[in-house]
Amino acid sequence: MKHLKLTIIVLVFSLSFNFSYAQEKVKLENSVLWKIEHSSLQQPSYLLGTIHLMCENDFEISKKVKRILQKVDGLVLEVNLSDPQELQTLQESMANPKKISEELSKKQFNELDKLVQQVIGQPLINFDSYGLSTLNAIMISKMLPCSQIKSFETELVQEATKNQLALYSLEKVSDQMNFFNKAYPTDYNFKQIMLFYSYKKDFNDAIIAYKNEDITTTVGLITKEIYMNKNAVTYMQTLRNKNWVDKMPEMMKKRSNLFAVGAAHLTNKHGIIYLLRQKGYTITPVFN
Numbered sequence: 001m002k003h004l005k006l007t008i009i010v011l012v013f014s015l016s017f018n019f020s021y022a023q024e025k026v027k028l029e030n031s032v033l034w035k036i037e038h039s040s041l042q043q044p045s046y047l048l049g050t051i052h053l054m055c056e057n058d059f060e061i062s063k064k065v066k067r068i069l070q071k072v073d074g075l076v077l078e079v080n081l082s083d084p085q086e087l088q089t090l091q092e093s094m095a096n097p098k099k100i101s102e103e104l105s106k107k108q109f110n111e112l113d114k115l116v117q118q119v120i121g122q123p124l125i126n127f128d129s130y131g132l133s134t135l136n137a138i139m140i141s142k143m144l145p146c147s148q149i150k151s152f153e154t155e156l157v158q159e160a161t162k163n164q165l166a167l168y169s170l171e172k173v174s175d176q177m178n179f180f181n182k183a184y185p186t187d188y189n190f191k192q193i194m195l196f197y198s199y200k201k202d203f204n205d206a207i208i209a210y211k212n213e214d215i216t217t218t219v220g221l222i223t224k225e226i227y228m229n230k231n232a233v234t235y236m237q238t239l240r241n242k243n244w245v246d247k248m249p250e251m252m253k254k255r256s257n258l259f260a261v262g263a264a265h266l267t268n269k270h271g272i273i274y275l276l277r278q279k280g281y282t283i284t285p286v287f288n
Helices: 002-014 063-071 084-094 106-119 124-130 132-141 152-162 173-183 186-193 196-211 215-222 230-254 272-278
Strands: 033-037 045-050 053-055 074-077 149-151 166-169 257-262 282-285
Touching (some): 033 063, 045 063, 045 230, 063 152, 063 257, 084 173, 106 132, 106 186, 124 132, 132 186, 152 257, 173 230, 196 215, 230 272, 272 282
Parallel strands (some): 074 166, 074 257
Antiparallel strands (some): 053 149
């Protein structure tokens, strides 16, 4: 059960690791935490960019984030897996997937088999019934040089619970899975998995940059154009960010929130910071 839950978390939050494709850059100060203010708000809210998965030894919630969690009234995540109904929806969406051997050509299957044996040490046929998406999640977890993995969102939920904060989400699991399926058709999903070694290096370099709060370098490494095409960017970033920014004003009027989303959702002209500024919000970095 513990392994299943970790796999589910990896799957959900690995979806938004990569998006690029000729992004228009927006220069930002180096901070992963941002303050959101507006004349319509009685108190500010905050925006945190996360790296969804880290080795336990690399992971920590900074003092400034802990301080904000003591000030705000709610924690808002991309999806809320602490909600049993949402977790069940995700489990059901992963049940009885199409077999990998049925999705791929024989040539593709053999290529992927070699990679899986190198990375996991087992033949691909052992994962045949998992489906490509779940296999992709397992492979992403293998990019980290450790066996003890922390989910940033899970740790934030635990910290929020200690502070008796209400938990909310920007979208439903069903919505996120729908975007994922449109962004990653079978052939494209296969190609992304086969980029394992390239992305492994960039992902681990991004974690180093993230720990230094160098958000520009962090996002630059995980949003190289090789990792996502225009179609995937549309469904995994552009449409989702717009939906979120449309929801955030009403949420901020009701209460002060900490919004925690993948760091790559913050930057460029489709990013949350730019879109909120376009709506008249003042967004400033929180350094201490």
